[in-house]
Amino acid sequence: MNADQLADMEDIQGLILRGYNFRYIRYIIFSIADAQGARDFCADLLPGSGKPMCITNAEPWPGGVKPDYCLNIGLTYSGMLQLIGQPDCDTVAGDSPELFSIFQQGATYPNNTAAIGDTGASAPKNWWKNSGGWLLKNDPTPNGSELHLQLTLFTHNPESREAYYHTLLSMIPAAGGGQAVVPAFYMDSDPIAVGEDLDYIHFGYKDSLSQPRIGNTLWNKKEVRLLTGVSTVDDRPVVPLYHFAIATSAPSYNAHKLLENGTFAAFRLLYQDVGAFNSFIASDKTTSPELVAAKMCGRWFDGTPLVVSPGGEDKSLKDFDFTNFNYLTHTPNQLGPPGPDDLGARCPYAAHIRRANPRDDSGVTGNNPPNEVHRVLRRASPYGPPYKSDEPKTPEVKRGLVGLFIGANLTDQFQFIMSQWISNGGFRYPDKSPNSSGIDPLFGPQAGDPDPDNHNFAYNTGNGKYKVIPGLERFIRTDGSLYLFLPGIAGLKSLSEGTIPG
Ligand code: HEM
Known part of the structure; x- marks a missing residue:
């Protein structure tokens, strides 16, 4: 694909190329009870099928007006097995070695869970039921093998979410005296408002500011950008489309045709302990909680x-002022103090956004080439009620962040960021902080983590001095996870026919 060629918007699922900004979302997981019925369900969901609801692709909305709902689909490896069978799965796996094996292993595979901290209270044996939302009679199996299709429904209000959910359920074919696919779990996401702003998440931060700027998309074309009324210039480097929508022609991996224009994603259900987080940020009596x-x-x-x-x-910041910045060399329109933040005196190396996207900081282990390979698209949103400081500690109020962390190569993207940058020490060289910047403080250490560096949060206060705040705890617990394939529309058609392209 050359630089001017546009992405195939008709074939790529919409949520890969843009955040929809819908406020009421339902994340649904289905279990397949009858493979042919599940194929028929997928066929009915194809755009143009004429059925009551269909999957949303990335084509621009007519007149720029948001539709009443958007719907997207992903499937687990065990879901794919049900639809196309072992021999075809093996063919796709054989032709897509770099992309497929981690998907095939799945989120519960011990090596994958250990590397990203899904251990202890976050281990798969505790998933799904912990958060509420489990709908099947039997308990979830620790390997998640009964979880097959994940659909995300985006709507404008709770009433239409309910109505579209019921429409979706009404489309499920009958099979063997029951339903061909059975709802196993769902979690709703409603916005958290601070004043007029609906983009906040449970720890109190505004979210939805920084995403990779994807190449070859319509909204990256200068003429289109000028029409969107954004008043500042976008300095973000363009990340090639094939890192988010799979291209069989991509230079860095091989992919079977079934994967074309599809992508992979980690679906994550992440409980947030707001009480513990608030206690920690207020624990140093000489520093304001806001600063910590x-x-x-x-x-x-x-x-x-x-x-x-x-x-x-x-x-006074607006639009791209929130994302036009680097850590070492200023971007053309970066605001604020001149010079590099090489020692983390402004933004600590440990900070979540520096760890999750170190931008131009080539001192970071594995950030080569900077700003490109290890990038992830976030399509996640809050669930559960806002925290109240006087709420009882037990029973635990279920709240957190739920959604998809998307990238064509889960190993190099989601799994790399989680295992190497968020959950691991040795993030950057050189690093003069007393605990080598420990691990990502928004996540915190697992209970019993033997490394004392991971139980402190240290940041440079300038003049070569560091503030060390002890007592860092685990603030985020994994309550569920699935590794998914989000097919292109042609890919979904093949899956619904139980075949793979030649
Ligand atoms: C409950 C869990 C999480 C919380 C509370 C959280 C919180 C935040 C916040 C407040 C931001 C700043 C808003 C923005 O830049 O748009 C952010 C950015 C980001 N987060 Fe997280 N996050 C969580 C989980 C994750 C996970 C699992 C990943 C995946 C690997 C991740 C990757 C990122 C990335 C890539 C950015 C943007 C950084 C940038 O481009 O500067 N986050 N997160």
Whole structure:
């Protein structure tokens, strides 16, 4: 694909190329009871099938008006096995070695869970039921083998979410005296408002600010951008499309035709312990909780980046001002203090956004070439009610972040970021902090983590001094995870026919 060739918007699922910004979402997981019925269900969901609901592709919305709903689909490896059978799965696996094996192993595979901290309370044996939302009579099996299709329904209000959910259920074919696919789990996501702004998440931060800027998409074309009314210039480097929508012609991996224009994703259900987080940020009596929280994230609560405004929130920032920044060499339109933040004096190396996307910081282990390979698209949103400081500690109020972390190559993208940058020490060389910047403080150490460095949060206060705050705990617990394939529309058609392309 050359630089000017546009992505195949008709074939790529919509949520891969854009965040829809719908406020009421339902994340649904189905179990396949009858393979042919499941294929028929997938066929009915194809765009153009004329059925009541269909999967949303990436084509621009007519007149720029959002539809009433959007719907996207992914399947687990055991779901794919049911649809096309072992020999065809083996063919796809054989032709797609770099992309397929981690998907085939799945989120519960011990090596995958251990590397990203899905152990202890976050281990698969505790998943799904812990968060509520489990619908099947029997308990979930620890390897998640009964979880096959994951659908995400995006709507404008709770009433239409309910109505479209029931429409979706009504489309399920009957089989053997029951349903061909059975709802196994669902979780709703409603917005958390701070004033008029609906983009907040449970620890109190504004979210949805930074995403990779994907090449070859319509919205990257200058003429289209000028029409969208954004008042600042986008400095973000373009990440090639094949890192998010699979191309059989991609230079860095091999892919079977079934995968074309599809992608992979980690579906994550992440409980957030807001009480413990709030206690930690208030634990150092000489530092304000807002400052500690900003240093942990790399952004002030309102989203102002620390590298742009280290002294506090900056209400004059707009549009791309929130994402036009680097850590070492200023981007053309970067605001704020001149010079590199090489020692993390503005944004600590440990901070979540620096770890999850180190941008141009080539001192970071594995960030080569910077800004390109280890990138992830986030399509996640909050679930559960907002935290109240006087709420009882037991029973635990179920709340957190749920959704998809998307990338064509789960090993190099989601799994790499989680295992190497978020959950692991040795993030950057050189690093003068007393605990080598430990691990990502928004996540915190697992109970019993033997490494003392991971139980502190340290940040550079300038002048070569470091503030060390002890007592870092685990604030995020994994309550469910699936590794998914999100097919292109042609791929979904093949799956619904029980075949793979020649
Ligand atoms: C409950 C769990 C999580 C919380 C509370 C959380 C919180 C945040 C916040 C507040 C931001 C700043 C908003 C923005 O830049 O758009 C952010 C950004 C980000 N997060 Fe997370 N996050 C969580 C899980 C994850 C996971 C599992 C990953 C995946 C690997 C991840 C990757 C990222 C990335 C890539 C960015 C953007 C960084 C940038 O481009 O500067 N996050 N997160």
